[in-house]
Amino acid sequence: MxxxxxxxxxxxxxxxxxxxxxxxxxxxxxxxxxxxxxxxxxxxxxxxxxxxxxxxxxxxxxxxxxxxxxxxxxxxxxxxxxxxxxxxxxxxxxxxxxxxxxxxxxxxxxxxxxxxxxxxxxxxxxxxxxNPPKRKQSWLNKKYESVFIDANTFVDHSTYLDNPHLSKRFIEEAENVKAKKPRKYDWEYMGKAIGSGVVPFDNLTFRKITNDELRSFDNIVQGIDWGYGPDPYCFLRLHYDKTRRRLFLLDEHYGQKISNREAAEWIVKKGYQTIMIIADSAEPKSISEMKTYGVRIKGAVKGPGSVEFGEKWLDDLEEIVIDYERTPFAAKEFEDIDYQTDSNGDQKARLEDKDNHAIDTTRYATEPLRKKGMSVLT
Known part of the structure; x- marks a missing residue:
């Protein structure tokens, strides 16, 4: 008009x-x-x-x-x-x-x-x-139920509680469902993505990590997942608060076609080369080359069941704190990851093996914590 x-x-x-x-x-x-x-x-x-x-x-x-x-x-x-x-x-x-x-x-x-x-x-x-899809990892929830919202986008969330025109019968039915089937109520009436099963990493906190916090962190672990072809290389630096069982993601180097020399130069420039880096042991030549550049590095031990055990250890932490300005790629991976499913659509006890490079890197970096109690191998 x-x-x-x-x-x-x-x-x-x-x-x-x-x-x-x-x-x-x-x-x-x-x-x-x-x-x-x-x-x-x-x-x-x-x-x-x-x-x-x-x-x-x-x-x-x-x-x-x-x-x-x-x-x-x-x-x-x-x-x-x-x-x-x-x-x-x-x-x-x-x-x-x-x-x-x-x-x-x-x-x-x-x-x-x-x-x-x-x-x-x-x-x-x-x-x-x-209405938000039930599955948290649907493309729609990933796009709009995210910490990464485009600057030109406004997301509004409303429920039946915001609607003054509904009949009394509708409200009565909603209250009945709330009392008898709270999960159904959360999805159908409150618009929450409750998932069809267990959602991985419900312990994520996305917030700014201050410089004062950064200076106080002294339990540092580091990891590398080697990139190849279209798969990106990923380096992560983390701090583990063993008293409160909280993991902080502090810095990342992430991208495609990053050579070992370029990766080592970035690590040395940051001053991260003096603390042991646990890398994917599938590339011993890359590990040997990184050592020639003055980087302290060794391969992850891995072993049968190590992937599932590492993922479960991360999922059991009280909190994983991610600053999406310091580690944007890791933030997106942790936010979007889902469990694998079988041919019947039932969830498996393992995460999807795609877009998980930062998660793999986190597993490698924290491997010493799982193998040696709470002390970091240096």
Whole structure:
């Protein structure tokens, strides 16, 4: 109504449009007392704002070719609402929609009559609504239930407790579920990703580690996971608080195609070469080469069951503190990792063997703590 732009409302499947988002928009105009200003055409899945002629289009994502044909020559489509975003299996599907529908440069072109005095220019707006998937490691929860939120993104979380228009029967049912099935209540009514089973590393704390804290840390351990080809190299420096059983991730060197020489130079420049580094023992040549650069390093002992034991030891800690500015790659890995599943979808007692280089590095670095009580081998 305010801006001379058109909008598109979408869901994954076309045949769910008419009885959901179309009716929701129509109901909104009634609540606002402006329904007489709009023309509703369910057969074409279009709503037109009569005073100007700009429209709200509706489409399903099950026919990508139809999306390419949506074009409004006079009023560019610059507002996108995707309802039930969790119906999309991958983020790539959503990105394809954005790129197909919202492509014209708008900056400086669309200015509302009432806003001209404020020199405010309208730009694209995307709205995604959904109930969080139960599984914490779904792409949707990873993207929006994360410490890594894009600067141009605002995430709002609301529940039925914020809705003043619900019936008493709905609230009574919610309270019944809360009393009898608290996990079901947490997911269906409170929007929490409760998972289908045990979630790894529920002991993570993402916060800033201050310089004063850093100076007080004296129980330092370090590790390396060697990169090869597309797999990244990872070095981590950590502090272990043995009294409170807390692990702090302090610094990282992470990237692809980092040579042993470059890795050693970085370690020496940081002054980390004097404390023993426990590295993946699968590359003895790399370990030998690092020693020639003055780095104290040796291979992890490993052994049968060492991976599962190391992961369980980390999971059993009281707290793993991660500063996502100091160790951003490690933060993302720990936040996103999930357990492996079998052919039936049941969880195994081992983490996924992908995007876990910082986690492997942490296991190597802390191996002396598990093998020799609480003292660090130096």
């Amino acid at each position: 305010e801006y001379p732009v058109s909008a598109i409302c979408m869901r994954k499947v076309q045949n769910t449009i008419k009885k959901s988002v179309f009716e929701q928009i129509k109901a909104a105009t009634i609540v606002m007392g402006v329904s007489h200003l709009f023309k509703f055409v369910p057969s074409n899945l279009e709503i037109t704002y009569l005073p100007r002629g700009n429209k709200i289009y509706f489409a399903g994502a099950d026919d990508p070719e139809k999306l390419k044909s949506i074009k409004d020559a006079e009023y560019p489509v610059s507002i996108l609402w995707i309802e039930e975003l969790a119906e999309f299996k991958t983020e790539d599907e959503v990105t394809t929609i954005e790129n197909s529908v919202l492509r014209e440069e708008l900056v400086g072109k669309i200015t509302s009559e009432s806003a001209r005095k404020k020199a405010y220019t309208f730009d694209y707006s995307f709205y995604y609504s959904y």
